[in-house]
Amino acid sequence: MYSPYDFNQSIAHRAEYVEERLRGGSPVVGVSYDGGVLLFAVRRGPRKIFEIYDQMMFAALGNQADVEAVRLAAIDFCHQEGFQRSPDDVSAQRLVGFAISPPLKRAFGDPMMTPNVMRAVFAEMGKTAEKDTFFVLNYDGEFMSSRRFAVAVGGDSSGDAMRESLEKSLGDHAPDLPAALRAAAEAWRIGARPRGDDDEKAEDDSLAEALREGRVEAAILDRQTARESKFRLLREDELKF
Numbered sequence: 282m283y284s285p286y287d288f289n290q291s292i293a294h295r296a297e298y299v300e301e302r303l304r305g306g307s308p309v310v311g312v313s314y315d316g317g318v319l320l321f322a323v324r325r326g327p328r329k330i331f332e333i334y335d336q337m338m339f340a341a342l343g344n345q346a347d348v349e350a351v352r353l354a355a356i357d358f359c360h361q362e363g364f365q366r367s368p369d370d371v372s373a374q375r376l377v378g379f380a381i382s383p384p385l386k387r388a389f390g391d392p393m394m395t396p397n398v399m400r401a402v403f404a405e406m407g408k409t410a411e412k413d414t415f416f417v418l419n420y421d422g423e424f425m426s427s428r429r430f431a432v433a434v435g436g437d438s439s440g441d442a443m444r445e446s447l448e449k450s451l452g453d454h455a456p457d458l459p460a461a462l463r464a465a466a467e468a469w470r471i472g473a474r475p476r477g478d479d480d481e482k483a484e485d486d487s488l489a490e491a492l493r494e495g496r497v498e499a500a501i502l503d504r505q506t507a508r509e510s511k512f513r514l515l516r517e518d519e520l521k522f
Contacts, residue, residue, distance in 0.1 A: 295389060295396045299420050302398045303435035306342030307491070308443065308472035310465040311404045311431040313413035314455035317504040317511070318406045321465035323473075323488070325495035332512035334359035334371050336406040336502055342433060343399030343420070351401060351418075355381060373405035377416045377424050386422025396420060400433045406502040406511060410454050429454060430464075434472040443468040459521065462499065466522040 309329065310321045320340045322329045330340040333355050341348045358380040362371045388394045403416040415431030418424045429451060432443045450464035470488045499515040 291392045292390065295392075296421065299396050299398050300435070303343055303400060303420075306400075306435045307495070308432060308434040308439070308469050309340040309342060309402050310443070310447075310468045310472075311340075311402050311415050312447070312451065312455055312461040312465050313410045313415075313429050314457055314461040315410055315504075316458060316501075318404045318413050318502040319458065319461045319465060319499060320402065320404055320501075321462065321469060321497070321499045323469065323491045323495050324498050325491075329498055330500040330514070332500075332510070333376075333403070334363070335368060335509075336511055337371075337373055337376070338404050338500060338502055338512055339401060340433070340500075341399050341401035342435060343397070343401075347397040347399045347420075348401070351381060351385075351397070351399060354384075355403075373403045373414055373416050374426070377403055377418055381418060382422045382424055384422075385418070385420065389421040400435070402431050402433045404431070404502065406504060408504075410504075430468075432468060432472060436472075439472045443472040446471050458501065458519075462520065462522040465499070466497075 307323050312319045320330045320338055322340055327345060330338060331352055333339045339352060339355060341351065355376055358376055359371050385397055389396045397420045399420055401418045403418065405414045407413050413428065415427045416424050417431050417433055430447045432440055434440045434443060446468045447464055450467060455461040455464060466488060473491060497520050499520060501513060501515060502511045503513065
């Protein structure tokens with residue numbers, strides 16, 4: 282007989298398995314600024330940051346297949362929602378809470394299914410920086426929303442340190458893209474290497490070390506552009522931090 286104890290043990294083992302797989306993943310940092318919204322990451326393989334809908338983008342760490350499945354499901358839902366209702370009805374709240382979170386929760390709780398190994402950030406641009414919204418979605422379907430900034434990282438302690446860094450760097454908000462990039466890069470450095478008593482230099486060098494095997498990828502939703510598409514990947518000459 283399958284008891285509540287067995288279920289709790291199964292959930293704990295699955296969470297332990299996923300967290301271990303996420304621990305070495307490259308963090309993702311999202312920052313809101315006056316001119317738009319920034320997502321910042323370092324990648325060693327395929328792209329990490331993608332447009333989802335008109336004023337929405339996405340980045341994640343984890344298994345590439347799981348990340349891609351979530352990305353495609355998000356795109357399909359947004360376009361279907363925009364067609365059946367209207368583009369104004371498409372929101373990150375409905376996308377994450379209604380379309381993506383429940384299937385992830387079911388997959389995580391079903392011992393006969395393989396859990397998804399991913400943690401994602403969805404960024405939605407508003408008319409002003411105060412209206413920008415971030416959603417951090419977990420592999421078990423749990424999610425939380427935030428303003429100003431968000432992080433996805435493979436470890437709770439690293440995430441806390443990253444958020445503390447962003448609080449100090451940004452204050453009320455980032456005034457422009459260079460300030461947002463500097464704050465995001467510093468938070469990434471902290472998240473990429475766990476902090477320890479003798480780890481200060483390693484933390485300082487973590488970004489330089491990562492760039493020997495990968496490259497910075499950053500994208501924005503541009504609040505000030507007249508283009509229909511607000512999303513664009515930043516050029517190398519814009520990546521100054």
